[in-house]
Structure formats: C-alpha cells, structure tokens
Amino acid sequence: MLRCQIVPVTAFAQNCSIVWDDDSMDAVLIDAGGEPEKLQQAVRDLGVNVKALWITHGHLDHIGAVGTLAKAYAVPVIGPQKEDQFWVDSLQDVCRNYGFPVPEPVHIDQWLEGGEILKLGNYAFEVRYTPGHTPGHVVFYCKQMNILWTGDVLFKGSIGRTDFPRGDFDTLIDSIKTQLFTLPDDTQFISGHGAISSIGQEKQFNPFVSGKAG
Numbered sequence: 001m002l003r004c005q006i007v008p009v010t011a012f013a014q015n016c017s018i019v020w021d022d023d024s025m026d027a028v029l030i031d032a033g034g035e036p037e038k039l040q041q042a043v044r045d046l047g048v049n050v051k052a053l054w055i056t057h058g059h060l061d062h063i064g065a066v067g068t069l070a071k072a073y074a075v076p077v078i079g080p081q082k083e084d085q086f087w088v089d090s091l092q093d094v095c096r097n098y099g100f101p102v103p104e105p106v107h108i109d110q111w112l113e114g115g116e117i118l119k120l121g122n123y124a125f126e127v128r129y130t131p132g133h134t135p136g137h138v139v140f141y142c143k144q145m146n147i148l149w150t151g152d153v154l155f156k157g158s159i160g161r162t163d164f165p166r167g168d169f170d171t172l173i174d175s176i177k178t179q180l181f182t183l184p185d186d187t188q189f190i191s192g193h194g195a196i197s198s199i200g201q202e203k204q205f206n207p208f209v210s211g212k213a214g
Helices: 036-046 066-073 082-089 091-098 169-180 199-205
Strands: 002-009 014-021 026-030 049-054 117-120 123-129 138-142 147-151 188-191
Touching: 002 036, 014 036, 014 117, 014 188, 026 036, 026 117, 036 066, 049 066, 049 117, 082 091, 123 169
Parallel strands: 026 049, 147 188
Antiparallel strands: 002 014, 014 026, 117 123, 123 138, 138 147
16 A cells, blocks of 8 residues: 655645555655654654655755755655756755755756656656746656645645746646646645645635636
8 A cells, every 4th residue: 555644844834745655665755845853753653665755846845855865865866857956956045045954955866857657666656747836846646546746736725836936827827737637536636735635626616726627
C-alpha cells in the first residue's frame, strides 16, 4: 500500500509529504520546505528509507530543507522543471529577506519536463508540467492510488498566486484546465498548503476555476 504522512513546516504551514511503499518501506519526501530536524524525526518515527527528494517548484517554503536532507540521506534531488532554476539559485537570499534561517544550497540532480514516470517501490508517478505559479512548476500523479500532489497550483477553494516573478495567471489557469482537470473527478489531491480535496470538488466549487474546465 502507498502511504503518506503530511508534515507541515515553516511559518507558511507548507505540506511536506512523506510518501512510502509499505512493502519496501522506501520513501520520498515531496517539497521538504523547511525544519529539516522535524522532518528527520518524522522519518525516524515512521521507520522508512528515504530514496529521493521530489520538488514541485523552487519557492523557499518548498525547498528550504532539501539541501540539508540531500546531504543527510545521500539521495538525489528530482524536479522541478528547469525554468525554476532562478528560484533555486536565489534560495539563500530570499530566506534572508524573509528573516528565515539561511539553509544549505540546493543542487538539482534531475530536472523534469513533464511526461516522466518516477518510481517508488511498486508505484509509478506521472510528472505533469504545470507552469503559472512559477515557470517551472510540476505536479506528481499516482494513477494506481488516484492521488495527486499539486504543490501551489491548486488548493481547496483557491489557486496559486501569480504575483511572484515570472508568475502568470492565464498560464496557471491553462495548467489547471489541461493538466489537472483532465484527471478523473474522484482524484484526491494534496496541495502545498491547506486541506486535501478532489478534482471534481474543485471543478464544481472552486470560485477561481469552476466553470473553466472546458
């Protein structure tokens, strides 16, 4: 069975997901955004073996702990798409500006383009390229479990901000329509912040995108 524990991190309450296959106990962390000691303790408590760190996009609250954890576990850093390189490179400066602890720099081992299949134990995850919130944003979809990790593209009742550098509202809406709303309505998704929802729920009730599925 594929399992997931959500660990909120940073003052932005970013949902870091520890995802693992309970047959192999192999795990990945999706968007390890900060508080590396807290995440390491959660990993120890679960007894899982971290094999990789996956990133949806380069904002500080999604990658702040990645550098430290990549060293601690000696694992590859995968994602996002290469257009987010400037966010990754500016991590330390952005953290200083926000008054956050300055983290270890992040080095990406594999940039993603969309269409790749990532593996974790017995499970496959499709990568979908979803720019708009940032130019290099990606999401991860596990068809076998019908669950999606949306980062900051889509939330329960809301969508990602587009007022950051190289954000674009029309591009974000297009990503939601073509990459998320084409998934089954009963697909559950875990976003970067807030509660779990479903694609069908957001198609019908999300005020930013309801009626925009066509």
